Amino acid sequence: MFERVSAAPADPILGLNEAFAADNRPNKVNLGVGVFMNDDGVTPILDTVKQAETRLVKEEITKSYLAISGDREYGRQVQALLFGNDSAVVAANRARTAQTPGGTGALRLAADFMHTQLGVNTIHVSDPTWANHGNIFTSAGLTVANYRYYDAKNYRLDFDGMLADLAKVPAGDAVMLHGCCHNPTGVDPSPEQWQQLADVAAERGFVVLFDFAYQGFAKGMDEDAAGLRAFAEKVPELLVASSFSKNFGLYNERVGAMTLVATNADTAEAAFSQVKTLARGNYSNPPAHGAKVVATILTDDTLHAAWIEEVAAMRNHIQQLRDLMVNKLAERGAARDFSFIGRQNGMFSFTGLTPEQVKTLKEDYGLYMVGSGRINVAGMSRSNIDAVCDAIVAVL
Structure with a gap:
């Protein structure tokens, strides 16, 4: 019976992640999947989460x-x-x-x-x-x-x-x-x-x-x-x-x-x-x-306040990346005004790049993003943002 079942198309986001994992190029960048990453390219465990987990390990008495x-x-x-x-x-x-x-x-x-x-x-x-x-x-x-x-x-x-x-x-x-x-x-x-x-x-x-x-x-x-x-x-x-x-x-x-x-x-x-x-x-x-x-x-009042600060740090990191990207694209003479990226909220940006440009970025530069041109700004870091901006300017 299962032979009659045809293969489903890859998920447009998670499938992109799989393709990224299979790419052997050392300077590849994943701007597709929607997770926060720090400047080391790591999705960190919050300090408050670690503290709460430590408390739970000590105090939990059941897994019912x-x-x-x-x-x-x-x-x-x-x-x-x-x-x-x-x-x-x-x-x-x-x-x-x-x-x-x-x-x-x-x-x-x-x-x-x-x-x-x-x-x-x-x-x-x-x-x-x-x-x-x-x-x-x-x-x-x-x-x-x-x-x-x-x-x-x-x-x-x-x-x-x-x-x-x-x-x-x-x-x-x-x-x-x-x-x-x-x-x-x-x-x-x-x-x-x-x-x-x-x-x-x-x-x-x-x-x-x-x-x-x-x-x-x-x-x-x-x-x-x-x-x-x-x-x-x-x-x-x-x-x-x-x-x-x-x-x-x-x-x-x-x-x-x-x-x-x-x-x-x-x-x-x-x-x-x-x-x-x-x-x-x-x-x-x-x-x-x-x-x-x-x-x-x-x-917990203390943990709650510390968590608010951790979220603020993540939010500020993303905004700093937005502003940095706008400035670097302008410095490179990008054939488009990208200042709108700095005015957007959260992790994502609709860049306006075409599906053809997105395909070229993936194949020629190891830069992965969703076909619509959406990028996860938090997928960038200060160590790879120059390469990202160079690639975008090259395909415009």
Whole structure:
């Protein structure tokens, strides 16, 4: 039977990583896969994570299963980060959080809930969006549509187009929004634009899903949640898929969460019972270690403060690389103004390079990036950024 199964195409991001690993050139650079790397080219373990793990090794007494919804304290801390310590949503007990295997697991759980419980058949995502969004949503039985988002000619948000498209979304459909550090463009709405988008969502009544994977990587923990909190004030019901892969460096621990916000506590509890049923039929219950690390850090004032500083250091490192790249490309007389890279947020940038140029960079220079021209800025370092800029200028 298996001989009738044809080979699937390689994942556009993870497949690129495999090709990079097989490349024997010593000066190759991987700007494809979305992980933070320091100047040594290493994805580090945060000091606060090490301290929390040391504490857990000493204090843990069991490896028994977690509840279907995961660690309770973890869920409380997720809600505090998303909505703020003084959130009316949390105070009214309107939110419920399911710990999930990564942000990807959270997106799939949200998609299953929307499709089976809310009757959603179509979800609208930004054009462009993360390459795996389509796979996740179609696997859950949803049809994927696009709304305008990126003005490729001017390297900025096409806010008028976005607003116009969302104003046409039917009430029975869903809309997915990137909470901050839009992947792949690095372009986010302003606080004022978030307020306008929330008004449209409240008026139209479509289902809102936030993909919130990079909190703290744009401006700061609270600043990056401005869009989500604007929606929480104006839209009575919404879903949030969040992740701690990036801001805790817990990539391989798969630490995510799906948070449901309802109009009142009773509705939240009833709806969340269906979320738990869906989780039970999928992965049964989530892995414990990464979530316990997060909860340990966030409930300890000293570790929490130190973690905020570690996230700030990662954010500043990325911004410094952005500014350095812009300057070096200008110094080399690049046949294009790349100053927009310095104005973008988070790890990713849409460079505007064509698929042909991307192919040449890979084949001739050992510089790997996604075919769309998206790069992971955090994949650069001070030791390889000159080679990266030389290669880009050469193919323009």
